[in-house]
Amino acid sequence: MSAKPAASSATPASAAAKLAASGSAAPAASGLQHIKIGVVGITADAPLYIAQDQGYYKEQGLDAEFITFQTAGDSIPALSTGQIDAGSGAMSAAVFNAIARGANVRLVADKGQHSGSPINGFTSALVVAVPKGDSDKYKTFADMKGKNFGVTGTGGGQEVMLDKAMTSVGLSVKDINLKTMGFPEMAVALGNHSVDLAGVIEPFVAQGEAKNLLEVRWKSEELYEGQQGGMVMFGPNISQDVGNRFAVAYVKGLRDYYDAFGLKKKNTARMIDILAANTPVKDKTLYEKMGWDYYNPDGYINSKAVAYDLDWYAAHDYVKQKPDLSKVIDNSYVDYAISKLGKYGS
Numbered sequence: 035m036s037a038k039p040a041a042s043s044a045t046p047a048s049a050a051a052k053l054a055a056s057g058s059a060a061p062a063a064s065g066l067q068h069i070k071i072g073v074v075g076i077t078a079d080a081p082l083y084i085a086q087d088q089g090y091y092k093e094q095g096l097d098a099e100f101i102t103f104q105t106a107g108d109s110i111p112a113l114s115t116g117q118i119d120a121g122s123g124a125m126s127a128a129v130f131n132a133i134a135r136g137a138n139v140r141l142v143a144d145k146g147q148h149s150g151s152p153i154n155g156f157t158s159a160l161v162v163a164v165p166k167g168d169s170d171k172y173k174t175f176a177d178m179k180g181k182n183f184g185v186t187g188t189g190g191g192q193e194v195m196l197d198k199a200m201t202s203v204g205l206s207v208k209d210i211n212l213k214t215m216g217f218p219e220m221a222v223a224l225g226n227h228s229v230d231l232a233g234v235i236e237p238f239v240a241q242g243e244a245k246n247l248l249e250v251r252w253k254s255e256e257l258y259e260g261q262q263g264g265m266v267m268f269g270p271n272i273s274q275d276v277g278n279r280f281a282v283a284y285v286k287g288l289r290d291y292y293d294a295f296g297l298k299k300k301n302t303a304r305m306i307d308i309l310a311a312n313t314p315v316k317d318k319t320l321y322e323k324m325g326w327d328y329y330n331p332d333g334y335i336n337s338k339a340v341a342y343d344l345d346w347y348a349a350h351d352y353v354k355q356k357p358d359l360s361k362v363i364d365n366s367y368v369d370y371a372i373s374k375l376g377k378y379g380s
Contacts, residue, residue: 139362143284184232284371
């Protein structure tokens with residue numbers, strides 16, 4: 035899931051200025067193919083930053099430029115009009131509505147699924163948190179009934195996740211009072227009991243725990259196992275060849291992330307250095323306390339989960355016209371990457 039970044043990230047206006055000043059998707063002076071990638075500037079963008087720092091884009095003949103937006107939603111217009119070539123963002127009704135209105139956007143690779151487990155070594159970056167000392171009040175999901183729940187907005191993955199959990203006990207998300215707020219505000223709201231629960235992501239979970247404001251009650255995979263949290267998207271201007279080469283670089287970065295924060299704990303310190311250099315989270319000791327979302331090391335999106343979410347949005351009137359997912363999800367780029375890199379672990 036994506037958080038609103040700290041003030042150091044670019045605003046939509048400054049992102050637009052940078053777009054106006056940046057070059058087009060053409061060979062750069064270095065002879066590399068220039069591509070523009072939309073990011074939010076948070077730890078969820080880790081594989082993109084890792085691929086850059088490790089030189090994987092250059093290996094594929096690409097000169098990658100990052101354009102930072104306040105939210106993933108802000109990047110959709112720039113992506114659909116070809117002002118940026120690739121983007122990253124959270125699954126939401128807004129994405130599907132933009133595509134239904136004609137935005138030429140394809141979902142091409144995984145950027146986080148709610149599948150943390152002892153088997154893959156991931157512990158989930160998104161959790162349901164409660165005020166410190168309140169965990170015993172919530173024996174089952176049914177105990178959330180009538181409670182005030184902090185979310186970043188409606189019509190997004192958090193609402194679908196909560197509804198799936200509540201339907202498992204004969205209720206629905208309508209039995210919870212959703213209170214909209216930013217991720218940075220959630221720990222304080224829990225600490226002063228202005229909300230009873232909240233869907234919080236890292237690094238705000240670790241920061242809130244350190245200040246004794248909150249504790250984790252459920253992890254996201256306990257509410258909705260396998261939900262597609264984020265994805266990499268391509269706009270209309272990226273060619274098959276450039277997209278293929280991007281996918282090779284991205285999957286290599288993704289696998290470095292998987293190895294660092296999953297079971298292997300391989301080169302973790304190096305990956306933390308990269309994230310500290312590229313995101314607002316500069317305290318490297320905090321990374322050691324954070325939970326991390328699972329990413330498919332072969333890069334594929336969980337299509338079944340995407341279809342479930344789309345059906346949910348349509349059933350709840352967030353999406354009026356459902357786009358054809360067979361035309362929206364394009365695995366051809368990841369297929370190419372796997373043809374070059376092989377399946378993970380093989």
